[in-house]
Amino acid sequence: QVQLVESGGGSVQTGGSLRLSCAASGLTFTSYAMGWFRQAPGKEREFVAVIRWNGARTNYRDSVQGRFTISRDNAKNTVYLQMNSLKPEDTAVYYCAAVPTYTSVLNPSQVDYWGQGTQVTVAS
Secondary structure, three states: OOEEEEEOOEEEEOOOOEEEEEEEEOOOHHHOEEEEEEEOOOOOOEEEEEEOOOOOOEEEOHHHOOOEEEEEEOOOOEEEEEEOOOOHHHOEEEEEEEEOOOOOOOOHHHOOEEOOOEEEEEEO
16 A cells, blocks of 8 residues: 655744655655645645656746755655745645656646645744
């Protein structure tokens, strides 16, 4: 049974930092590109970042470029999202996702497996 378990969410002030982790089990981790999505109340789930299976390529949505960094540790079957200079508009539930093929922008329809989500709240 495939499981993606996120952790590291929480509440921070504007300008603060958080590091999200997503531990994967039950799948061949290196067979998947990994991504992060987020969903704010009343809004659609949106792409945040993606990383190729070997970490050689990454891409981000424009609004987080330069502030967020996605990385992965294939020895630990874990993907990370380091979030710096957080803004109130970053407030959302963040979801980890496993996709079979890397593309520079992910669509939810590409996702094979989802995590349960972790709440990130940025206070102004």
